[in-house]
Amino acid sequence: MPQHTAPQKNEPVIIREQANPYRDCIQGLANQPITVVRLLRDAVNENPVVARDRKFNVPEIHDIVGRLVENRPRVAIIAGAPDHPAHLLDRPQALMAAIRIWEQGGVPFLFHVPVICDGTAQNNIGQSYSLVSRNNTAAAVNITFEGHSYHAAYVIAGCDKSPAAVVAGLAAADLARAHRGDQAPVWAVFAPSHVLKGGEIPDGTRRLLNKIADDADHAGHDDLGGDIRENMRYILQCTSDEAFAGLLERARLIGIIDSATERRVLDELAAATCDSKGGICAFNGTGNSSRTMLAAFGLTPPELELLTDVPPFAAVAVGIDALFSAFNKPEYAISNLLKRNFANFVRVHNATGSSSNMLLHLPFMMRYAGFDITIDDYQDVRTTTPVPEIFAHSLTENRDTFVLAQQMAEGKNRGMESIYRVLSDLGVEMDLDAPTILGKSWAERIANLDNPVDLSLGDKSVIRATPVRQRSGVDVITGSFFENCAVKTSGMSDHLLSHFNDHVFIVRYYENEHLCNADFAAADMVDRLMKTEGVDPELIAAIVKRNGGDVTDGTSSHDMLAQGLLSFAFVIGGQGPQAYGMPEMFAPSQNLRHHRILEASSMLITDGRYSGVTKGACIGHMVPEAFVGGGIGHLQNGDVLRLDLTKLTLDWLDRDAFVAGQEIVANPADLPTRAPLFAERQHRMINRQQDIAASNVMDHVSNAARGIVPDVVDRRAVNPWR
Known part of the structure; x- marks a missing residue:
């Protein structure tokens, strides 16, 4: 694939398409030029050194009108709201991008999208607005992009749901334009926000x-x-x-x-927590997993991939120049980059131990782009092409994402290019012919990368040429009482993976996370667990025996829990997208992870989400959710579940048969005696749903396996991706 280069200044790019509303409709031509003048005036005033070095002058209105009529590239700079730490430094970058767009012969515009900080929204009602904000942001991006007829985007991408939302909104525009047939496709380049330096305890x-x-x-x-x-x-x-x-x-x-x-x-x-520059938090959560995603899809130049501050003008120029080199070349349109790099990203996602949230965002983006992709496709790629873990990311050993960015800045790795090179060298079947926004295939980008990681780093390196371990990533689990769910294998230690394989648990059921958190913090937690409805000496003896122990040796309940022989499944139901906006169960997962007894013995299960930084035995995204009659909504205290991490199954076992020594797999939703229990729960779910403003209830959406997209988006996702 030949490399494309930026056009010369005396060869202005004219976008080839029949439609040009700025030529054919006087109102846009009358309204929009003043926004460009103001943007470029601010760019000069706030970047005087850049403007002076480049002898940049603010254009006259008639110059802007002329470019719009000619159909020069109309490029939207998309930034975030400054009430999110990741977007504190967006403005200087946006203004530098505006200067470069005009220099290259285009017309720059700037708009912002709201971005919820998931940390701020954590463990409160804000989490019921977090995931729906992704869908709303995708719509907002699409509305502005299509409403003002832009050709391309330079995106300053933040964290949490925002990057996936912007990708989806742009991809939806690309799909609609392909159907209309009279417009060029959509091109985009992404500049992820810089990394937030972690704080220190005073x-x-x-x-x-x-x-x-x-x-x-x-x-x-x-x-x-x-x-x-x-x-x-x-x-x-x-x-x-x-x-x-x-x-x-x-x-x-x-x-x-x-x-x-x-x-x-x-x-x-x-x-003492946040550095004043802000940025994306340094853990490998959804923010940095999204950074990885954008780069793996070929949407981010290396110069903009891992920053610790505002990028220099030269780096911004690389991103803008990549766009201008891609114009009029449909192979570099955003939907094609998504399609060609989908399988590559699945492999990279697993190799880097990235966020389980991406199992929601990946089908979400692809379905907005029109591709019929679900988490079954994710699991198919994962199973067909297993990958080892090559990220030695750690928040305790000075190997966080801020350190990774420093190592890249020092030339000790080349970010995503190093990851592609390492995986290729390890024999992983990466599609190296897939295109990237730089106009090069991955094969061309890594051709001269003989040493993907500086060996002098040793154990300090975040990216490893030698695998950290063979099993990593996120697995899709099936079971007797649900269709599928997700478990973050990379968040479990080798000991836990082995210990909880073919293991049985007693259910303790909750209808919200706050009740679960209260149990975790309680001084009498062990007594509470022993007094769980349906738990009796016979059940305890059967559970302990099945898990390899013996209750007759006088071991206390506390010690049986600490040894992981007596195990509980803390099930938090009614948290799915339609029930309550699918909040993250981050607080209970953190409480489990940082509770020695519980971590050794127990797991969390929910139809809600888990954070990208989740560690320990946490299973989420369960489909169908409780609200629509899923089996998770029919579980009750004292039920028995069996987890098999080899077969990737989670099954409900008939309790009486289990106590009698038999393991009969069934679905509690099939029991007529559970119908009244579910009806009562559903009534409470409907009542609790009114906590959320009606405008933001996730109604008429697909399930988690299909990305939780609006029904109309789901129906239009019919194109094959292979």
């Missing part, structure tokens, strides 16, 4: 935390003391703050600290 706060841990030890709660010390090893991020919140609540409830001390520590941690 010395005084650290001393106080150490004292709390010591006091917990002396009070006979060494598990809590150990959990606090373990969390102190992490870089300070909103995620570790959430874990501290759970740990300090436990300390207060057992009388180690008072509420004033709890508040003081949390406030001190919060004040």
Whole structure:
């Protein structure tokens, strides 16, 4: 595939298409030029050095009118709202992009989209607005892009749901234009926001935390003391703050600290968390998984892939120039890059241990682009082309994403190009002929990359040429009482993967995460579990025996839990997209991960979502969700579940038969006796749904396996991707 180069300034690009509303409709030609003048005037005033070095002058109105009539490239710069930390530095980059677009003969425009910070929305009603914001942002991007008839986009991509939303909105425009037939396709280049440098626990706060841990030890709660010390090893991020919140609540409830001390520590941690430059948090959550996604799809130049600050003008120019080189070449349109690189991204996603949220966002984007893709296609690629884990990402050993960005800036790796090279060298069947927005195939981009990772980094390297382990990524699980769900294998240690393979659990059911969090923090947690409805000595004995233990040896309930012989499945139902907007169950997952006893013994199951930074045994995205009659909504306390991580199955077992020594697989939704229970729950789900403004209830959407897209988007996704 030949490399395309930016056109010379004396060869202006004219977009080849029949439709040009700025020529054929006077109103747009009358309205829009003043927005361009203001944008370029701001660009000069706020970037005086760049403007001076390039001898850049703000054009006259008639110059802009002339370009619009000629059908020069109309390029939308899409940025985020400054109330999100990832978008604090968008403006200087956007204004530099505007200068370069005009220099290259195009017409720049700027618009912003709202972006919810998932951290801010965590564990409160905001999470019921988070996922729907993705769909609404996709619509908003599409509305503005199509309504103002732009040709291309330079996207300053943030974190959480926003990058996938912008991709989807642009891809939807591309699909509609292909149907109309009189317009050029949509081209886009993405510049992910810089990485947020993790904070540090202040010395005084650290001393106080150490004292709390010591006091917990002396009070006979060494598990809590150990959990606090373990969390102190992490870089300070909103995620570790959430874990501290759970740990300090436990300390207060057992009388180690008072509420004033709890508040003081949390406030001190919060004040020390975020660097003033903002950025995408340094953990490998949905934000940085989205960064990985954009690069893996070939939408991001290396110069813009991993930043720690505002990019220099030269880097922004690379992105703009890539766009101008792609114009009038449909093979570089956004939908074609998605199609050609879909399987590549699935492999990269697994190799980098990225966010389980991407199993929602990947089919979401592809279906907006018109491709009939579900998580079955994801699992098919994953199964057909298994990949090892090559990311040694760590928040405790100085290998977070900020460090990865530093290593790339120092020339110690080439970001996504290094990942493609490593996987190719390891024999993974990457499609190296797939195009990228740079006008090069992946084969051309990595041809001269003999050493994808600087060997001098040793164990400090985040990207590894030698696999960290053979099993990684996110698995799709099927079972007797549901169609599919997701488990983040990369979030489980080798010990947990082995320990929970062919393992049985007792169900403890919750209708919201707050009740589950309360149990996790309770001083009498073990007693509560033992008093779960339906739990009796016979069931406990059968569970422990099946998991390789023996209740006759006098082992206490506490120790059976700590040894992982007595195991519970904490099921949080009624969190699906139609029920409650599919909030993340991040707080309970963090509380599980940072609770020595629970992590060893138990797992979380939900029809809600899990965060990209989730660790431990967490299963989510269950389809069908409880709200529409899924089996998860028919589970009850004391039920028995069997997890098999080799066969990738999760089954409901008949309780009475299990106690009698038989494992009969069935679906609790088939039991007539469960109908009244489900009816009561559904009534409460309908009532609880009114917590959410009617304008943002996710109604008439596909299920999680199909990306949770509007029904009309789902119906139009009929094109094959292979």
